[in-house]
Amino acid sequence: MAQNKICSQNISATESSSTLTLRKTPISENIIQAEHFTTTELPPLKRFKKIPIYVVEEHNDALQFIYSAIGGKKLPLEGTTLLHLDAHPDMLIDRKLKGSEARSGRDLLPLLQIENWIVPAVAAGHISRVVWLRPPWAKQFPDGTRTFNVGDDPRTGYLRVDSKEPYYLSDALYSGTLTNKRTLTFTVAELYHSLLPNSIQHRIPQLVKNISISQPYILDIDLDFFSTSNPFLSLYQQIALYDLLEPIFEFKLPNDDEVDTFEKANENREQQLDELEILFKHLEVFGNLAEYQGEKTDSFKKVLSISKKVNIIAAKEGESPDWWAIYAAGCTRDQGGLPYYISSEEQIRNMVEKGLIPLLKRLPPPVLITVARSTIDGYCPANQVEMIQSLILKTLKEIYDTDDPALHYLTVHTS
Incomplete structure (x- = not known):
């Protein structure tokens, strides 16, 4: 993909040069429980002086800031890891999206929706590994690590995957033959089990070992991870x-x-x-x-x-x-159907204090952080979203050296 199609936005943070490393995962046809990574040196990347936080309403709006970081050489052009905390995988594909459109740089962005913004970035090569950390009530994929290919169906040109999991077959997104292939390593794990709140401190170290996150990576949080509505009910x-x-x-x-x-x-x-x-x-x-x-x-x-x-x-x-x-x-x-679980405020705070905070403290800092509210579309309860957002932003500020959050949703929504 041509680099000149990934346009950089003006970002206020000052920059410094730093050499980062990327760990690559060996390809496996089967679901496995842990990964061992080898380290490969990357060309020097620029670095934000402070970690930026971008808060969006619709989750697909987060991708524009990831693309800006790539264009500004804060993230590598290829091979980044996405650490994705969400009640939904967001790993679908628009059935009418062409592979060429997925590789069209920023021209792709208006074509995306909340459920299908990640895989096109995989097709473009920018993301090669996704770690989906789910709440206990979200079970769209079984836990474990698997690899599959993303590419073009040669008969139609539409973007497809060769994964045989029901999540993709239910949307008719399978193709056994692909061109312009990119391999994705996809890990699914449960972050916090509400029925076992007192054992979480013993589970987090093993979880960190299993997901094996290394720099450079993007931390992506959907607020519906903590309390999940289903607008269709x-x-x-x-x-x-x-x-x-x-x-x-x-x-x-x-x-x-x-x-x-x-x-x-x-x-x-x-x-x-x-x-x-x-x-x-x-x-x-x-x-x-x-x-x-x-x-x-x-x-x-x-x-x-x-x-x-x-x-x-x-x-x-x-x-x-x-x-x-x-x-x-x-x-x-x-x-x-879609996951549905309305958490109490006590449960939300427990998920943050006993799940999110111990996890993030054991991981290296991300290059950037994106946060999705998902309340206008009805997935994060409207009467809880402000409390959850305030709690998450406060937590991120305490753990990382961050800029003040950029509240993108205020510039595009009035409610």
């Missing part, structure tokens, strides 16, 4: 709509591990998702399926049934259904 609760969407969007995993089997399963899933998208587009325009001209498949019958129920409730409430919101909810409903 409130959609037409009278008919338990979120549960009704599950049989419409569910799919069966392959019975064997053969590439051809996964290719076929991925093709079937893609056809299913495309059909559902067409059905909900029709609902968005016409409000019902009475004039739908497509084939009356099983998916059509299921969506027809649910649309009648929604229209009855919406008519009683004097509103028009937001069919795209319902479609988006359905897309999250497979594989058990």
Whole structure:
């Protein structure tokens, strides 16, 4: 990727030169529990005098500051580690995103959303390792370390992965053949177990050893890690709509591990998702399926049934259904749905004091820190976000020598 496409923003911190090292992970086809890294010297990087903290609302907005650090030579062009604390992996890909778009520098940024901002940066080579630290209630991936490739599907040019995990197959993102491949090492681990608060001090040293974080890396924190809402649960609760969407969007995993089997399963899933998208587009325009001209498949019958129920409730409430919101909810409903757990303030403080602080004190300092609020989109509870943000920023200030946080969300949002 051409360096001139990664534009540097003006950053107030003064700079100094420093030689940093990057540890690379050997490729493995299997999930393993710990990694051993070798150290490779990198060209000299510039260094922030104080660690910058960028606070954004939508999580994908964090990537612009990572790209700025790359452009300013604070991070290497390739091979950075992302330490990602979040209730959601954010590791999906927009199904219509071309691999060439992922490698287009800052032109990529407007194409991203909160759930799909990390893997395109992997495709561009900027990130080669992601460590997702999850709360106990987030179980989208099993714990452990795995490697897989990110690249272009040669038939379509769309960005895909060769990971066979349900997280990717459920969005029809698998391809057994890739070009322009980049290898990602992806580690998943639980940071804090709420049922075992008194044993956390014994678990943190082992966790630090297992994830083996070394410089240069980015510390990325989503505030919904500490208390997690699911905005789709409130959609037409009278008919338990979120549960009704599950049989419409569910799919069966392959019975064997053969590439051809996964290719076929991925093709079937893609056809299913495309059909559902067409059905909900029709609902968005016409409000019902009475004039739908497509084939009356099983998916059509299921969506027809649910649309009648929604229209009855919406008519009683004097509103028009937001069919795209319902479609988006359905897309999250497979594989058990989104995590949901509203923590008490005491639990939040315990997670910080007994989980986050001991962890960060045992790790080297990051190059930069990004913090996502995730409250406008409904994932961090609005009545808790200010308390959590204040607590996290105070904690980061106490552990690191940081600049005052740059509150980016105030420049783009008024609420």
